[in-house]
Amino acid sequence: QKSVSGKVSDSKGEGVPGASISVKGTTAGTISDAEGNYKINVPNAGGTLVISSIGYKTVEITLGNQTTVDVTLEDDAASLDEVVVTGYSVDKRRESTGAISTVKTRDLTTVPSASVEQQLQGRVAGLTVVTTSQPGSGSQIRVRGFGAFGGNAPLMIVDGFPVGDVNYLNPEDIESTTVLKDASAASIYGARAANGVIVYTTKKGKKNAKKLNVTYDGVFGFTDPGQGQKMMNPQDQAEWTWTALRNSGAPLTHPQYGSGATPIIPDYLKVGNRSGVVGTIDIEAERAKYNITGPTIGDYYQVIKANKAGTDWYKELTQTGTIQRHSLGFEGGGDASRFFVGLSLQDQQGILASQRAKRIAMRVNTEFDLFKNVRIGENIQLTFLQILGRQGGNNGLQSSQDENDILGAFRSPTIIPVRDEFGGWAGTTALGFGQGSNPVANQQAGKLNKNYNALASGNFYIEVDPIKDLTLRSSIGGTFNNFYGWGYGRPIYETLENKSVVWSYNESGGFRLGWTFTNTATYKKKFGAHGIDLLVGQEALNTGFGKDMRADGRAPFSGDPNYITISTLDIRNPATSVKDNGITFNSYFGRAIYSFKDRYIITGVIRRDGSSRFGQNNRYGVFPAVSAAWRLSDESFMKGLAWVTDLKVRGGYGTMGNSNNVAPANQFNLYEQNVGTSGYDINGTNGGIVGGFRQSRIGNPNAKWETSITKNIGIDGSFLKGKLDVILDLWQKDTKDLLYTLPITQTVGSATAPSVNVGTMVNKGIDIQVITRGKFGAEVGYEFDVTGSFLDNKITQIGGGLTYLLDVNPGFRGVNPIRNQLGYSLSSFYGYQVVGLFQTQEEVNEALKPTATPGAAIPTQTGAGLGRFRYADLNGDGTITADDRTYLGSPVAKFTGGLNFRLTYKNFDLLAYFYTSIGNKIYNISKRFTDFYPLFAGSAISERVKDSWTPENRDTNIPRFEQNDGFSTGSQSSSFYVEDGSYLRFQNLSIGYNFPTTLANKMKLSRLRVHAAVNNLLTVTKYGGLDPQVAGAADTNFGVDLGNFPMTRQVTFGLNVGF
Amino acid sequence: DSFLEVPPTGTLSKDQLTGLPGLEGSLIAAYAQLSALSQTHSGPSNWLIGSIRGGDANKGTDPGDGTEMIPIQRYEYVSTDQVAGNVYASYFDGVARANSVLSLLKEAQASVKDADKARISAEARFIRAHFYFQLKRNFNMVPYVDENIGVGNGIEKVKNDTDLWPKIEADFKAAYDVLPETSSSVGRANKWAAASYLAKTYLYQKKYAEAKALFDLIIANGKTTGGRKYALLPKYSDLYRVANDNNSESIFAVQATVKSGSGNNANGDLQLNFIQGVDPGTCCGFFQPSFEFVNSFRTDANGLPLLDNSYNAPANAVKTDMGIKSDQPFTLDAGPLDPRLDHSIGRRGIPFLDWGPHTGASMIRNQPNGGPYSPKKYIFTKAEKAAGLTETGGWGHQTYNAYNVTIIRFADVLLMAAEAEIEVGSLAKALEYTNMVRGRATNASDFVMLNGAPAANYKIGLYSSFPTKEYARAAVRFERRIELGMEGYRFYDLVRWGEDVEAINRYLKYDQVLLPGALGGAVYTANKALFPLPQSQIDLIGKDILKQNPGY
Structure with a gap:
């Protein structure tokens, strides 16, 4: 030794x-x-x-x-010396002049989720993510706010070519993730960059690695569904039903609870066609009559016993979810080659029985040096993807607004059991309980539905260095997606309304093929103190052409899933198909960077794009940007400040384009033939139609690109010898020429109006990232990484003299909560401001006066009554009218942030991650179902109602529980439904142990790590619904909670092995 | 460059439609809008805005279902409501489709024969007039647009300052002059349908002389597109059977069909109006007949109606099972009743078509809210279901069927002719027409039977005379109520007679005592005779162009 x-x-x-x-x-x-x-x-x-x-x-x-x-030692962090991959080029952060953030792969893999994009939440300043807990859920990802009325998803680039979705990527395969936020960074993507760009690069292997590097990363975990909302037990529900009837002067009678001063809890909710049966029955005699298979409605015969102990529907509906992910990586390289092969499997079972997401992927990335100055390579991934049972449109995000099974758990009265006496489903077929279906039955039937997606995606490229410092690159990439699926509609017999006696069934399939052809040349050279970096390129692409087919029908002879095919259905609807030619883009772009002594850096970017979305007149758009940086810390006057390690000031100004929010056919006048909308049985056959043609679209050949103008000022600072990094950006994004389907007069008929360039919008904000690292004592290392984003989003012009978007007005059983109006953010809540409840008969009498007195203390209000809402008379005309509706809040968070805290001690490391969203409101419309009696009277009642207004309980904001569903109760959009949606979530706590190298080596391993984590440990919020993360159907329509899928606690265990 | 020229898919351009097949096809699309694409608010049956607004029925079902219809039954509609907006949009879609046909005709290819052009034009004008007629009586003043105006050509600036009646008359007149009497396509409007609608247009304007002259011609010469001479069917109940679509009484009807692949081609606007939870239909218990309407079927010792409205008096009111559960006993009303009651309304103890006796509360979704009655006229029979004439609707229940919804039927024409006779012709003729309609109802072989005997005490007689004009008016108006009940006529009849305020408040006063939750506090005022123009249209186009109706 x-x-x-x-x-x-x-x-x-x-x-x-x-x-x-x-x-x-x-x-x-x-x-x-x-x-x-x-x-x-x-x-x-x-x-x-x-x-x-x-x-x-x-x-x-x-x-x-x-x-x-x-x-x-080189710094290893999201700090200033790192490399940023922007898709067309690889730059040093030190030299960049734009607003760029990177995310470590470690952060993407900490919490297992179906799509890697969900893990960006709170990791990047200026990027917001709203998602749902459903396996395979999509996410609303927005970089620096909402630029337009729609189509605000960022451009996603994987290994240099644009993709529509990244749910096929395995996070363990990712090497780097870069978010380009402002024009000076993103403008290289020009026309499609207005919403920011997220650039993913997958692992490539290293040349001369000599050794094959094999890794295994595995994680396994459980998700606990947690608790549902508190609903009344059977006895309480019966008594509160009586309260509602009494409060309305209605006779005290109910199909279940009998008639009389006190409600009677029945022994059986349904025995054949009898409801509310008290006493015993001859169960064997009933069994003989039992029928849940029809064949016609009148034949059904069920016996449903009252569950006097109360059914916890949320508990019955949900189960413990599981997740597992296994990834194998093979990395290596020779003198003239490098490669990475990734094999992965992920399987996530949600907390609902039918919800599951599966991904099996193989990635092969290779590069070979053909000659000293010629390289060829490819990045290819083959993926099997299956997302089952996802509820809600917009890739599952709309689920929060739907009357889905989660809401079903809070609509089903606790007295109804899950099953009837003989094993069939129980439900609202027993009279008096509203009309909801049995959510457990829905989930069990949902397990039959399947879909299969096979994707092949990737690119081939060649790089040539004809002379030193000049690289020519040509890449052709594509995605082929083949999808097939089928779904069953079960015979629903247990509900009051949804009775359908036969099975229904559908099958659909199709494919898309998209491609991208990119050619670039880069030249990078230093001449003494002068540095030059040039990039020019051309790109052509088609987003994906293909076809879909669908067939459906119903009434197979047998409900056996193995029997049912389209061919075995007794009634078949005509099959339909859709052809899609895709959307084409053709682009030319260039970038020049000049730097002097690395102290002064100036960048210019320009891109010209053409798209088939626009007519000839305005097909091309040109999007330039300039930015500059000044490294102050290199100046002599800064030398004295020892605590400043590196300080750079950046500024940028530029334009970017967007075409997402315009239909590909926008430029055309079109007619369509459609069975339902243009066919007619002109011959009176009662057996079919003659086809017809109706005008379906009015064209606008003059639509052009939306343009956003970004201003950005930022600093990149490193202080105290690298112990503290600060990245700060102040930015503003003004979007103009917003494409909006400006409504046209209805005298034109129902043809779709074209999008026209009319609106403007302003987003501004501050992005902060602070990283501090160091040691406590000799052995404990720490790192804090804090990101924060302030955002202010405002619609500044709509066009056509409109003050709000006329065509976005989602309704929830008569309540219309959203108005996108001038001066406020997208998807703002709108309605009457509740100033209190009517407390005295005098107040009520005053409000019921037919003639209005301007400025009256108690204005005239339709439907006023004791314990009902009193609305604010905002225009002071003495009467409550539609003009008194107002802005009630916005679902757009004013601040979002993440705190990543990492501690190391010897071979242990501890990671804690918090996420917060502050200043957003949630429209809790689920209360319309659970807190008001008349909406499907008899459905479950929230425990909250026990605090409703009574003459003895006046100090409350919950209105009197009664039959009335008038203007002054729950039927209008009002501030009653608007709640503070701010929250702080302890999202992840994980502990890892790295086996000492020596020990690992003894096991013939180069690395061995075990870790355990708890996710969604704790959520601090005042929000009264299930979960404060609420997505929605669209950027103009979100933040409404009807059936939100909650983020619940998850425990995972993992193993990382290097061979 | 051509790389960026991506053609649209699955659609046609205008120049592909100017040959005869394209023109015929666009005319079909105009007919297709007659069904309002299954929209429950604006469908051709007018069940919501004609019958419910007229007091024949209330919204029914659970208060939480179809909440947007609550302001209709309570006469609390305002300009931001969904219903008036849907109605406006749906009718103008029909106008636009007709205009689209007429616009394409202007560019018709040389190969299209003049005779075809003339016929297609006349049918399109008939359809356009139908939708303007609907707009006129619901909104009064709306912008008038024809095929000569379009997007970019001033259509956004058209004011609602033109009286529509002359435009409607001109279109119906043109159709009457040009259309053939018969066609193998029995769903087409023919000469006599145009004549009947034109006469109805005259009647709405109180142009009694023009109306009478035309009604005389129609009654004497009229025939259906299928070639049947206009005549009442022998049995009232046969009117409501699918097998009798396009019968001798069907002057113009919306053709409904199943098996097309879309419920829009069936009479989907009725899809909510079936029995909740059980057959027939299983959904959703809307459109429940009112107590007052049921009472109006009470007859006197001569089998004549109680024209003095005394049918609501406690001694006359029809006995109901309100508040009585299905397993509790209930005895049927024993007093004299017009037999059409039990063809129009489902009530406890009376056979519900061939589905067996109505069981009362257990067939009603929410009796305290909607009362004890069910609609019956558009409900399919067990036999029709077995024959495959029904189809599964949007919620997975069988609520689409192939029954044509009638726009004008011969009984309607006879009673309109009677109105015209009273004003400018002979009371005897009015009596004759009225008794023709009543006479058909007296057909005992059409009485609803139970256990081999009439299910109730049906008593109906003919009028022996019309002593005065006043009496005749009252009799004819009452006859329209009974004969055409639940068919979407009532509200518009009341308004044109100027009886809306009195009659609707009489109904409200009676029914709101029994249905305090649904109707309590509701009052009808004269300005509610018209819908408000949709606020969104005024916001879009401008207050200076679209003038709102008074009181909104």
């Missing part, structure tokens, strides 16, 4: 204390002292030193004969 000593320094030459130094393959190890010096015994011959420290990249040094080894 011999002794080796040396010093561990950072890039500034400062000693790094507490770095761990070990000899690979042995138990020998030590730690550097306060100055960074170390001393260690090593074997006489050979050996490898491994030096690591938190915040730095781990270094391995092969020992020869030397006895002194000084090591300089």
